[in-house]
Amino acid sequence: MVINSELQNQPTGEFTNQSFKVYPDMLKVNGASFSYLGRLDNKQPNVIFYGRFKTLAQKQQVSRADKPLRLTVSGKIADFNPATNVNQFDARRYYHHQKVAKVVVIKDIQSFQPVMRLTLVDRLHWLRSRFNHYCETLPKTLKIYALGLLSGSREADFFSEMTGVKQLGLLHIFSISGMHVYYFLAIIDQCLGLFRLPKAGKATVELMSIGAYFVFSGGSPGLFRAVVMAVIAILNRLFNSGLSRLDIWSLSLIINLLMMPEAMFLMGVQLSYGLSFGLIVAADFSFVKQTLLLNMLTLPILLYHIYEWHVLSVAVNLIVLPMFGKFIFPLVIIGTLVGLAVPVLVLPIDWLLKSFNDTLNWASTLPGLVTFGKPALVIVIMMLILTLGLALKRGRPKVLLAGLLTLYLGTFLVIHLPLNGEVVMFDVGQGDSFLIRTPFNRTVTLIDTGGKVDFSRTAWEHGTKTYQADRLSINYLKSVGISKIDFLCVSHQDADHCGDLPAFIHSMRIGTILMPLGMDQNPSFMKRIEDRHQNTKLVPINDESKVVGLPLSILHPHEPGLGENHDSMVLATRVGGMSWLFTGDLDRLGEMDTLARHPDLKIDVLKAGHHGSRTSSDPQFIYQVKPKIALISAGRNNRYHHPNIETIQTLNQAGIKIYNTQTQGMVRYRYRQQSGHFETVLHQHEGMS
Structure with missing residues (x-):
């Protein structure tokens, strides 16, 4: 078979002596197993690599590397296996939505060596890899928060340590998106203020920085929305285009649909657009009403993908969201920076973060976790339409609210009391x-x-x-x-x-x-x-x-x-x-x-x-x-x-x-x-x- 042609047009089969570039920050290692999203060469579409290290020394050399590596491997190219159970996580569909064409199963790593001539993208991945390795030296909770919030990395034990975050509907906080981009641009803006750059120069630096941040943070489809909106907002200010926040959101959606249309099927992207749209709609709402609307907008999406909801999630969001932005996120940044200069000061910061995380984990164990089940897609769309109708004050609010509550209750009863x-x-x-x-x-x-x-x-x-x-x-x-x-x-x-x-x-x-x-x-x-x-x-x-x-x-x-x-x-x-x-x-x-x-x-x-x-x-x-x-x-x-x-x-x-x-x-x-x-x-x- 000819490996150098488009993989999706190729039959599955064996290959030998094929090389590909590995960014260590993108490598996921669990025991002897590893996976990596990349290309066999620059001309091919993305593939997902799976393999096993043969020796501990091999694992350490590859997983602890900072610079990109050139691996020469043998293995086989295969199609993704379909989901074989109802409502099973469908890897084939998930990766298809991200334009990942095939699976490469590595049988043997024949050789590997550092890439000596680094491009700009290579250097950003090198920087992210160095940062991730540094985070590994931090205390456990600070490490998890620093990796998740600053570089967008999640270790294998993330969900076991963060049960409260998952069950209380706070995962969107740990998906690098709008809030993180806002903080990043605020820091850049403060720094640029010291140099009194002209408007065009300031915009140029911000655009270059936001592109670098996108690569450094892992380049997730959910982050793409926030970055595109930030880029449009910077250009809007530069050229005085007069675009509203809704115009910017709409342009971002159009660009997303043109460049990565199937990413809209991913839960993270759906939540990203839903939450950002809710913030625009609820701009004049009180904080309580705004938080309630955001929870109502995300609830149908979460039920469709996760099937569960905790009744305490609204209250927890009311408490945690302002605390997160004003206290937790800055604390993580300070803790990460302090660890470089005065490591002993990291311990009290880690203790504060651990106390916060333990509280969330404890709250998630309280009664109130409702296993709702998976509503039909048409029901999810109806829930979202009725919620937006309430938020935009279209029609009669009492009728809309009654219809929405009836829809939730009726769906719950149909799922929980099946005739079959x-x-x-x-x-x-x-x-x-x-x-x-x-x-x-x-x-x-x-x-x-x-x-x-x-x-x-x-x-x-x-x-x-x-x-x-x-x-x-x-x-x-x-x-x-x-x-x-x-x-x-x-x-x-x-x-x-x-x-x-x-x-x-x-x-x-x-x-x-x-x-x-x-x-x-x-x-x-x-x-x-x-x-x-x-x-x-x-x-x-x-x-x-x-x-x-x-x-x-x-x-x-x-x-x-x-x-x-x-x-x-x-x-x-x-x-x-x-x-x-x-x-x-x-x-x-x-x-x-x-x-x-x-x-x-x-x-x-x-x-x-x-x-x-x-x-x-x-x-x-x-x-x-x-x-x-x-x-x-x-x-x-x-x-x-x-x-x-x-x-x-x-x-x-x-x-x-x-x-x-x-x-x-x-x-x-x-x-x-x-x-x-x-x-x-x-x-x-x-x-x-």
Whole structure:
């Protein structure tokens, strides 16, 4: 293949000895893994690079560099994988909106060396990299604030340390935009005042400075709006054009639509334009009314993307916004500068910032977090129109307010009281996770959580712990208005079945955790659930257990164990006019043992054991339970080659229709009363049925 032509017109494939320039400030490193947004050469569109360092020395040399590096690599060019779960973060769409064409998977870094001849842009990235490395020496909270507010960098632990900022709707403060540009220009203006430059000279310096600041701060699409508005405002003053703030905002929007139209689909850009427009509309409002309007304008956008809202967010914004501009932001600047000259004075500043951040984190734990769910796009547009009508005093305010409140309440009820029930097989890669929820959300049951097995061998390879459930199954649950799981059934101890349990414990309310009898004596499993809420019940079960309210029957195990494959919990239920059987990783011996204890067992839908491995789905077992449909949850290109061909042949010979996450992504059976239908996120059915 020809690497030097436009990537989007090229097929995927292998390549060797290709070089690209890396700006260390743009490199994201987590353990042994790294990612980078850039180009293979200057003629190509943007691509996203993913790779792993082979040695600690290699990681340190690349990630600690200040100057741009020229890396020579081998690897392959691939398309972005599509989102395979409903409401999953869609990397393909996200990067497409930023004109990123392909993924480059780096297999080997063959060589790297510093770039010796630096352009102006190279020097700005070098300066930002030096600044980021300096921030790494600051105390923890000051470091996070300095990186986020001054250079637009976020480390892997940003969201874990800033839970209050996220849940109280303050993320827009940490997205470098209008406020930061205003501060930057104010500082430049003060400095230029000392030199008494002519009007044109002052404007020239400001324009050059704002361009440099755009590069230094990471050049995000959200910042592009603020920078363009600042440039137009400077030119407006220089030429006395008489443009109003609304004219400048409108011109900025037009330029954005011409240069980066798809960026308007990004939440950060939507918030940036929404907040700036709200400030223009509410210019004559009192501070309280202005803050209320800004929250009302951003609320539909946040619900569409994040699905949650905290009732304290308005009050917190009223308190925090003036404090942030007059106290926190200057404190971060002072702390960063003081650290260069008198490091000991940084400690009290860090203590103040930590106290502020801890207060926000504490406030976010107070009652009031509402999992609203994802409203339809047309509903979001209607919410925004009604809000603007109120702000602009168009029509009858009482009618508009009543309509807006009715729209919010009606949308909330439709999401939270669905007429349909569903059984969901999430696509969690090489693992299992199933959801059973009944109409009107009367009961919500989760069978396994999924999770990844960590094959890292040494300490330096381990990065900040993340859970894929946060962007897959938990994201889906919140999008449909679910914040509480009544029963969380853990089939057995393996990480690909319960590795993401901590994420559910942190993000959801859980009524009861069920596990096979004896697994409560397994130390590694108990460590996973040590942070559970004190009101969460822990119930070991066997096939004689009866759990009040559980919409499933327990068929296995009948003896205590430590939660190994042969101890897997087997669950049966009947919903939507069909009978279902979930078998975890139960082996063939366990299948036949279950059949011996339940000889009349007949089902319509079977969750094939152990991801379709040959160790499960015994032909005799399949013949006797007579399923019509089999569900297989397995990772693409997994190292175990699941599902095995023997299992597929057994199911095909029995005339069983197969749904497989490898080819169809998330699978949903949606039903009302005694009838329903299957839906798949991906629609390729070839090769597995």
